[in-house]
Amino acid sequence: MAILTIRDALNQALREELIRDENVFIMGEEVAEYDGAYKVTRGLWKEFGDKRVVDAPITELGFAGLGVGAAMAGLRPVIEFMTWNFSILAADQIINHAAKMLYMSGGEFNIPIVFRGPNGSAYQVSSQHSQALEAMYANFPGLKVVMPSNAADAKGLLKSAIRDDNPVIFMEQERMYGMKSEVPEDEDFTIPLGVADVKREGTDCTIVARSMTVPMALDAAAKIQEEFDVSVEVVDPRTIKPLDIDTIVNSVKKTNRLVVVEESHAFASVGAEISHQIMENAFDYLDAPVKRISTAETPMPYAKNLEALALPSVDKIVDAVKEVCYL
Amino acid sequence: MPKLSPTMEEGQISRWVKNEGDSFDANETLAEVDTDKATMEMTALAGGTLLKILKGAGETAALGEAIAITGQKGEDISSLLASLTSAPAKVSAPAAEAPVTAPVQTSAPAAAAAKTQAAPTVATQSGSPSNGRMIVSPIAARMAAENNLDLKAISGSGPNGRIIKRDIETALAGGGSSSAKAASFTASTVVGASAYREEPTSQMRRVIANRLAESIGPVPTFYLTREIEMDNVLALRKAINASLSDDEKVSVNDILVKAVAMALQKHPFVNASYQDRAIRFYEQADIGVAVAIDEGLITPVVRGANLKGFVEIGAEIRSLAARARDKKLQPEEYTGATFSISNLGMFGIKEFTAIINPPEAGILAVGAATPTPVVRDGQIVVRSIMNITMSCDHRVIDGATGAKFLDTLTKMIEQPAMMLA
Secondary structure (H helix, E strand, O other), rough: EEEEEHHHHHHHHHHHHHHHHHOEEEEOOOOOOOOOOOOOOHHHHHOOOOOOOEEEEOOOHHHHHHHHHHOOOOOEEEEEEHHHHHHHHHHHHHHHHHHOOOOOOOOOOOOOOOOEEEOOOOOOOHHOOOOOOOHHHHHHOOEEEEEEHHHHHHHHHHHHHHOOOOOOOEEOOOHHOOEEEOOOOOOOOOOOOOOOOEEEEEOOOOEEEEOOOHHHHHHHHHHHHHHOOOOOEEEEEEEEEOOOOHHHHHHHHHHHHHEEEEEEOOOHHHHHHHHHHHHHHHHHOOOOOOOEEEOEEEOOOOOOOHHHOOOOHHHHHHHHHHHHHOO | OOOOOOOEEEEEEEEOOOOOOOOEEEOEEEEEEEOOOEEEEEOOOOOEEEEEEEOOOEEEEEEOOOOOEOOOOOOOOOHHHHHHHHHHHHHHHHOOOOEEEEEEEEHHHHHHEEEHHHHHHHHHHHHOOOOOOOOOOOOOOOOOHHHEEHHHHHHOOOHOOOOOOHHHHHHHOOOOOOOEOOOOOOOOOOOOOOOOOOOOHHHHHHHHHHHHHHHHHHOOOOEEEEEOOHHHHHHHHHHHHHOOOOHHHHOOHHHHHHHHHHHHOOOOOOOOOOOOEEEEEEOOOEEEEOOOOOOEEOOOOOOOOOOOOHHHHHHHHHHHHHHHHOOOOOOHOOOOOOOEEOOHHHHHOOOOOOOOOOEEEEEEEEEEEEEEEEEEOOEEEEEEEEEEEEEEOOOOHHHHHHHHHHHHHHHHHHHHHHHHH
């Protein structure tokens, strides 16, 4: 196994899939000659040329629409948004066209497209560039939503997303591009969509985290084990939709306590959905109300100290676990 | 609201003697308060200024509830006021918060006095934080059920006394079997305390228990007993029955129901019900007649017995009693009596007391009519004597009221023609 950054693992996945299937192509702002705004597509334009790696003008709705059209014609586009904040401009193509085409064409046109890019906060990029939009996209039938939290998951899930015959929303995290972990070198290594991963086993409390909050949850779990001798299990759904609720339910049945940590805002969030499904499926196993840690109900502040206060943190997670464990 | 009588639970401000802004010395009268007993003067525990009246004249406050704020002139009470108005139901206020009592003292010298007054209130509040409702986490409830644990024997360590998984584990681990585990009974092999068997409580037994506990607890009851000479009414019954077919014949009890109903019409305070804030007087006499059935007892109701004849009452009671034994009674047929009669004469009981069925104000316990030597006009003669005892809800019926009712009833039975008078 190789130790790779998430950035390089994503790059490997793209490269391998470009080689594997000539219908795969990449399109987005600065993805070609500039190697990508966050260097995820580094070297790919040089290796595969203009037809496979395409620089688009700053027209999110336009190139998202080109992608949907290309997918209808049989290609497998990977559309990069410089960040998911800009996808809001292309929401009509994503929600009204990519998500609906198979249904509204009576099964004539499936849309094997991946929309990908960084989601959530970065480093002081303020209100308009720090949003976590997974709940919005997960709300619409027809879209799969994937959020990896380490390099191996990033690679295995992106390859599965590209091979999937339906639209996939693939959400990375800018703060995480440099995080390193072991990645299998096998070219056919994939991780199926819709399968959660238990990132740490425990017996006393379950934390469900995704994307950037997974490493936080793991830090918090270690801290709690050391300070309070309480054993915390960390479950990473990896795919938000379809959600592997069974793994979460089984974990809660074992631990009787649940904390959900997310970078999005709380209202109508994925955490709210998980809380509800736990109430439906594991009510009799709960020892405490489900606790959520979300980003504060405010547009993201620019100030560094306020940004840190608004976001989930290891300390906030520790406090939440203590609360549900009555410590 | 301070405790101004040993039994008061709330007080009504009769009037404020001091107005907002007035200063006062210790022991000066601040207000007059109507308690359950009398109008009492509420005096200051220490000198100060009446900063804010929270309960005006005519308003009622529970013991310990804030009625005014006192302190130094010009003192800022806005935060105290906010905390009082934001948490009007102080029962859930954590004991750790500054005790708020009446009169609230914001100045330091009087704080000690205020504190000691508040203590009892706070203590009773923390005793039942969840308003008597048991709070149990779902997994704790499930574990308790699976392990046959009695949750009532377990104290919860979670917020608001919530019983959580840890408490169940403690109960299970700590040999909790002796305290919390429901006992399993086996017949004793040595002579000692009697062995017994248990059967699940029936719905009816539970209702009886609840109703009677409700009665003997909060209903202040007293008892009045009279002897009634039954000879005339027995003769009347004989005369009536002589012209009736067998299935129409009336019993002494039927006549008694009618007599009670007629007497109630003359004594509205007995045909009444104590409600929380009012006394309800009933226009007609709906008489509940206690009927023993296999599982317990039930009191079917003869509606408007004052309007019905003996035969009609008799037929109705027979029908109700038969359907009661078959458990065919509709709820409206055994609820909502205005007064009840319990007759154990047929079991040879000479005299007993019955328990009031709330919200009725009284119940008449009727014993057996037995030939008894009595003195009439200086001569010892034998008369058929029946003892009746009325249980009275003192919240509605006072001793004399009850005695007068029994006097009327006695006259109606001893001289049945009085029923028509």
